[in-house]
Amino acid sequence: MSRAPSAADAFPVTIVVAIACGTLAVLTRMFGPPEEFEALLLEHGMLTPRLVADGDWWRLLAAAFLHGGAVHLVFNLLMLWNLGPAIEQSLGSLRFAALYVASALFGNVAVCLLYDPRQPVIGASGAIFGLMGAAVALNMRSGRHAFAFLDFEGPRRLFGTIAVNLVIGFLLPFVSNTAHIGGLLAGFAVTWLWLAPARRASPGLRRWRLAVSALGLALLAWSLCPVTRADWLQKAYNRELDPAREAQLREALRAADEPAALRRRRR
Amino acid sequence: MPPLLATAARQLPLALVWAAALWPVLLWLVHAQDPVAAVRLAQGAAAAWSATWPWGLGSALALAVVYPPAPAFVRRALHRWRQGLLLDQQALLVKLGDLREFETSARHLEIGRMLRQARKHEQAIPHLGRAVELDESLTGGWHQLGLALFALHQWPAAARCFERAEALEAGHAFGDALLCFGRCLYMVKDGRALATLEEHAHRHGGGPRSGLWLAEARARAGDRAGAVAALRQAAQKPAHRLSPEDGWCRALARVRLWGKGGAA
Numbered sequence: 240m241s242r243a244p245s246a247a248d249a250f251p252v253t254i255v256v257a258i259a260c261g262t263l264a265v266l267t268r269m270f271g272p273p274e275e276f277e278a279l280l281l282e283h284g285m286l287t288p289r290l291v292a293d294g295d296w297w298r299l300l301a302a303a304f305l306h307g308g309a310v311h312l313v314f315n316l317l318m319l320w321n322l323g324p325a326i327e328q329s330l331g332s333l334r335f336a337a338l339y340v341a342s343a344l345f346g347n348v349a350v351c352l353l354y355d356p357r358q359p360v361i362g363a364s365g366a367i368f369g370l371m372g373a374a375v376a377l378n379m380r381s382g383r384h385a386f387a388f389l390d391f392e393g394p395r396r397l398f399g400t401i402a403v404n405l406v407i408g409f410l411l412p413f414v415s416n417t418a419h420i421g422g423l424l425a426g427f428a429v430t431w432l433w434l435a436p437a438r439r440a441s442p443g444l445r446r447w448r449l450a451v452s453a454l455g456l457a458l459l460a461w462s463l464c465p466v467t468r469a470d471w472l473q474k475a476y477n478r479e480l481d482p483a484r485e486a487q488l489r490e491a492l493r494a495a496d497e498p499a500a501l502r503r504r505r506r
Numbered sequence: 507m508p509p510l511l512a513t514a515a516r517q518l519p520l521a522l523v524w525a526a527a528l529w530p531v532l533l534w535l536v537h538a539q540d541p542v543a544a545v546r547l548a549q550g551a552a553a554a555w556s557a558t559w560p561w562g563l564g565s566a567l568a569l570a571v572v573y574p575p576a577p578a579f580v581r582r583a584l585h586r587w588r589q590g591l592l593l594d595q596q597a598l599l600v601k602l603g604d605l606r607e608f609e610t611s612a613r614h615l616e617i618g619r620m621l622r623q624a625r626k627h628e629q630a631i632p633h634l635g636r637a638v639e640l641d642e643s644l645t646g647g648w649h650q651l652g653l654a655l656f657a658l659h660q661w662p663a664a665a666r667c668f669e670r671a672e673a674l675e676a677g678h679a680f681g682d683a684l685l686c687f688g689r690c691l692y693m694v695k696d697g698r699a700l701a702t703l704e705e706h707a708h709r710h711g712g713g714p715r716s717g718l719w720l721a722e723a724r725a726r727a728g729d730r731a732g733a734v735a736a737l738r739q740a741a742q743k744p745a746h747r748l749s750p751e752d753g754w755c756r757a758l759a760r761v762r763l764w765g766k767g768g769a770a
Contacts, residue, residue, distance in 0.1 A: 385591060443520075450520055450524050453523075453528075454527035457529070457530045457531060467545045467548035487540070488541055491541030495545045495549075
């Protein structure tokens with residue numbers, strides 16, 4: 240006997256992501272004492288660039304399913320519920336999952352590259368901005384030419400939504416716009432180059448795919464091994480046994496710390 | 507833009523992506539040899555990057571203040587860039603498919619016009635050439651072919667096309683064929699240039715582009731007062747929003763007028 244298709248059949252990944260975020264909110268005891276909540280967040284995958292460089296690479300993904308409070312969680316789930324089903328139906332669940340993972344990953348890679356090594360970051364908003372980037376790419380692919388969609392009011396408003404969210408990110412000090420922009424760019428690039436390629440193969444597509452793949456891998460590797468950052472040099476120094484190499488690393492560590500030392504002197 | 511420069515400009519975004527991808531690799535390689543040098547290199551790049559934004563913004567503002575045509579130049583460049591992007595590939599493919607079925611001058615003209623509007627002048631020329639070969643009385647074909655050749659700075663060939671268009675239909679395209687014919691003659695230093703541009707101004711009225719080119723022709727002929735009058739006309743405040751090309755010519759006319767001591 241056949242059954243009526245449900246929402247879970249149509250867009251299972253969106254629902255799985257929403258359930259994962261909700262489950263982790265419960266597991267991290269979002270409504271419990273703040274100290275315990277913070278400790279559980281750290282245990283479950285809260286990201287700091289230093290921890291990622293220390294080998295906790297899994298935090299790059301795990302942090303995208305954790306949230307810092309009820310408002311944060313509800314706002315992100317609302318955005319996911321607004322954007323996810325339409326994009327998942329357009330791309331298919333498997334490609335949607337790839338898009339979500341890539342956006343979450345590169346949103347957090349951007350944080351690792353540009354933030355203070357001790358700065359903690361959590362939230363799904365990088366991945367959700369990736370969905371917005373994907374929506375832009377899908378609209379650009381849908382018309383007769385890349386900007387044909389700007390003739391229509393609905394798709395034009397997408398830019399308004401992105402702009403408003405970015406402005407909110409700039410205005411609120413505790414919002415990581417770096418992750419938003421990283422996710423947005425990753426979502427756009429992944430969709431434009433891989434998930435929704437043009438109907439006619441363009442000769443430049445392969446070159447762009449190669450270049451963007453190289454860039455993605457280099458940035459990912461750089462967030463795992465930032466060889467010029469003080470925290471990474473310290474770690475390398477701590478585990479080094481060769482005295483000559485230790486001396487080299489000590490010098491590099493001193494050089495990497497210099498700007499901070501200069502800033503302290505100026506104060 | 508020269509072809510080599512145009513190719514370089516097209517490849518620039520891809521080159522920047524590769525440069526960004528290779529930067530961490532470079533730092534790792536330097537780190538393997540000398541960790542201090544890698545740190546210094548990264549810090550130097552970060553400092554340069556931080557300084558780039560204020561310097562870039564400051565330079566752009568200074569350029570806009572010191573050289574007023576800068577905004578007009580940017581508007582024209584953006585317009586050209588957008589035109590290059592807006593080629594309706596689907597419609598072009600349909601037209602090319604139609605051409606295989608039955609070749610007509612109108613179809614070649616339409617394809618050539620689409621390619622030219624997308625600034626693919628080299629690709630447009632064979633189609634426009636074939637259009638006027640099939641129908642020598644196709645005024646629009648001669649005009650479009652002239653414009654494509656004009657954009658590639660092939661002045662003598664463009665002049666012949668504009669002359670033909672003007673001979674077939676006087677005042678074609680609201681006088682654009684005559685104006686471009688005059689400009690081509692000016693570029694090849696033909697003595698008829700001034701008379702042609704004067705005739706255009708007389709028959710079709712002025713405009714920033716017409717005024718600027720007429721001023722250049724008059725200045726070459728030694729008529730300084732006439733050149734200033736033409737520049738003044740070109741620099742007039744327009745009653746409506748000018749096209750990017752006309753806006754650029756008006757901005758140039760204003761600057762040249764200042765140089766000649768007149769008020770814009």
